[in-house]
Amino acid sequence: MNYILFDGPSRNNLLPFTFTRPVADIRVGILTIREKWETYLKSTTTTITEDYLSDKYPMVEMDENIMINASYLPNLELVEMIRNLKDNQAIFKDEDVIAFFTTEAQDDINFENYEAIEFAEDIIKIENSWDIFSKNGEAIEEDFELITKGRTSQPIPASNNIIAPENIFIEEGAKLEFTTLNASSGPIYIGKNAEIMEGALVRGPLALCEDAGIKMGAKIYGPTTIGPNSRVGGEVKNAVLFANSNKGHEGYLGNSVLGEWCNLGADTNNSNLKNNYAEVRLWDYQTEGFAKTGLQFCGLMMGDHSKCGINTMFNTGTVVGVSANIFGSGFPRNFVPSFSWGGNSGFTTYLTKKAFEVAQIVMARREIEFTDQDKAILEHVFEETKKYRRE
Template identity: 75%
Template sequence: MNYILFDGPFRDNLLPFTYTRPVADIRIGILTIREKWEMHLGSTITTITEDYLSEKYPMVEMPENIMINASYLPNEELVELVRDLKENQAVFKDEDVIAFFANDTQEDIDFGTFEAIEFDGQVINVEHTWDIFSKNGEAIQEDFDLLTKGRVSQPISSTNNILGVHNVFLEEGVTMEFATLNADLGPIYIGKDVVIMEGALIRGPFAICEHSSVRMGAKVYGPTTIGPYCNIGGEVKNVVLFAHSNKSHDGFLGNAVIGEWCNMGADTNCSNLKNNYAEIRLWDYKTESFARTGLQFCGIMMGDHSKCGINTMFNTATVVGVSANIFGSGFPRTFIPSFSWGGAAGMTTYLTKKAFEAAEVVMARRQLQLTDEDKAILEHVFELSRKFRRD
């Protein structure tokens, strides 16, 4: 069977992260949503997404396909229902379509003609940006169970101080000495070739993916996920970094989501709680206004390729778009549009030519290139976000 993940109705709720990727490629827990479904189904899965993303993320369609709403994370019960889908059947959760059987000849889908299979089990779904960090603990546990089932951890050096050692799993190539890990409150997963430096203090649930590092003396509170090729230091609490991003130095980052190729300058601090303890309002791209979230804690949402300079301060619940460059004293606005350059003193447009030059240098340090596909996506985001800037 051919499986295809589709963005679903919550794509715009997940901006700025879905400016540059399908919903399926959001990381929550240890794996991306696509990687979770692929492991459960034992199959490579493609996506159907926005036209401007489709060259980088193409869809492969067969005569018979099962379409899966990428906002829903797989578990054994749900995967069994999806595997067993037949023609003109669909899986629903309340009024949401989770998955359905489709032929390549079907131009329009009328779910009124489908046999509805109601899924009444527990499932993690991602409808808002803040779900990525607020549901991360559950997602880490599910991925930990999936990745470690039937396997044995690599040995842990005796120089480390470990609580809940049965709940700690190390992949091959890990370097970790004189660190303190507490897995009594949740699992700790350490990926291939990760470096945990001396004096690091880590509480689960925590996951760090391949080729990433935790710097000396870092304080990490769960539930936190550090994606591949990232570096973290300072104080971090309930954060998800997607990949290739750095928060290497002192400073606080909490209840936050950071995209790919981001960098936070030394002593950057991000508030995650209002002084009056009031409910958080967060920029909503759909309504183009600040919307209520029901949250008391929320830090920063930062899109791909954005950067901030040393000693940057961010207010509670700040949304930063794609390829923004923030610096200077004072607190910048709590919504910083994509391709903005500046800070509290004012913003100008960060032209794509300059943004591409910076991205190429950053990516070359990891032996990667900013491709023509990447540039085309970023050019499109530049135009989509123009209305938010004062060009």
């Protein structure tokens, strides 16, 4: 069967992260949403997404296709229902389409002609940017079960101080000595060739992905995901770093999400709680205003390729777009548009030529090419977000 993951109606609620990727390639838990579906289905997937992303994330359509809403995270019950779908059947959760079997072109879909099957079980849905961190604990636990079932962990080196070792899984090549790992409140997954340096204090749930690292003396509170090739130091609580991003020094990051290729300067701190303990509002790209989150704790949402200088301070509920460069004293405003350059004293436009030069250097350090496809995506984002910048 040919499986295609589509963005669905939540795509715009997941900006700025979906400026540069389909919904399916958001990381929550240990794996990306795509990696979860492919593991359960034992099959590759392709994507229906925005036109400007389709060169990098193409769709492969066959005579028979099962379309899956990428906002939903798979579980055994749902995957079994999807495997048993027949032509012109669709699975719904309330009025939301989760998946459907079709032999029609995408422009011809009319769900009034489909047999509706209701999915009544609980399921995790990622429909807002803050869901990435607020539902990360559940996602880590489900991924931990999926990845480790029937497998044996590498031995835990004797120098470490361990609580609940049965909830810790270490992949081949991982390094950890003289650390404290407390997995009593959630699993700790340490990926292939990852490293936790001496003196680090870690409380699960934690996903330390392949080739990622935790610096000496760091304090990590779960649920936290440190994506592949990312580095973390200082104090972190309930945060998700997608991949290739760094918070390498002292400072606090809490209830936050960083995309790929982000870097936080030394002693960067974010607030995750308002002084009056009120509900946090976040910038909403659809309404172009600040919207309620229903959360008391909500920190920083930072899109791909954005960076900040040393001693940067982020207010509660700050959204930073793609390829922003923030520096200087004081708090920058709570919404920093993509390709902004500056800080509390004001912003100018971060021109694509300069931004691309930095991206090329940063990615080359990890032996990854900054491709023409990457340039085209960022150029589109630059134009799409021009209205938010004060030129």
